[in-house]
Amino acid sequence: MSKSILVLPGDGIGPEIVAQALKVLDKINQQFDIGMVFEEGLLGGAAIDAHGVPLADATLARARAADAILMGSVGGPKWDKLDRAIRPEKGLLKLRSELQLFANLRPAILYPQLADASTLKPEVVSGLDILIVRELTGGIYFGEPRGIRTLANGEREGFNTYKYSESEIERIGRNAFEMAMKRNKRLCSVDKANVLEATVLWREVMDRLAPEYPEVSLSHMYVDNAAMQLVKAPKQFDVVVTGNMFGDILSDAAAMLTGSIGMLPSASLDKNRRGLYEPCHGSAPDIAGQNIANPLATILSAAMMLRYSLDQEPAAQAIELAVSKVLDQGQRTGDIMSAGMTQVGTDAMGDAVVAAL
């Protein structure tokens, strides 16, 4: 049975890194006889240039019909001055929201070969394996009302709404408890319940779910402390569950623990585990087109796609093992380069992973 994959390379380094993931997936397709069929679409700035909107209805329809979506990155200075409603990022946010991809899994794993690439001391990060479960379709990213308005005195005011319903909290909470069950059974829920009512309710719902997962030990942490603990003693965490904005921020911090944000993949899943797979990093317009970007986060996102949406665990593991082998061989893109290693470009890194398969 064939599996249709919609590929959305996006902007900046997106097309270069996605091309590497496609090379790897082609090889995997042959080796494991998965029957993936790829079609490309436009998202973000690329879609604005072609259609005037960051996500065309036709592309959204193709996304709905696909078995999985593989994405690069969106955005860049070229589109920064556009009206807020048609910014490149809006295309991605619409895709997440329309497809109800509420569960964003962001694993931060330190490959032992990269212990020196982290800005933190090797003993602080060695063996690190955290999973951040970020709520992705609610919270302040989507809350209404929102906007910039002019007050009676003529001054302008920007405003957003931070809200979470019980059902939204419950579904991401269940997801996180289930992830914790498959790992080391520790779940830390991150909130700001000392200040924000929306997160008082968040904490309450997490506590209410806890007895249903008696093997999982649930703890709570305020987001400011969580940011500090992530850089102080990150190995205390197993699974972290948090809202959309806190998850955005904490996952960038967690990424650096692993040496480079260029190593961090992600999966955004709906309730049936259909999903969108993308690296956690952005479109890096400053290095786009130079064949120097690290494609490993996208290649590892492709592995997550095989695992979660296509039910191909052995194929997912084969990719992860191939990435590890390439790191053993000493091949490094600039962002993870260290003394004695061999610096390679985007394309060569992709080829190296294919060869390791």
Ligand code: IPM
């Ligand atoms: C991410 C990105 C996005 C987000 C942007 C591009 C809208 O930073 O996936 O972390 O804020 O969610």
Ligand code: MG
């Ligand atoms: Mg982000």
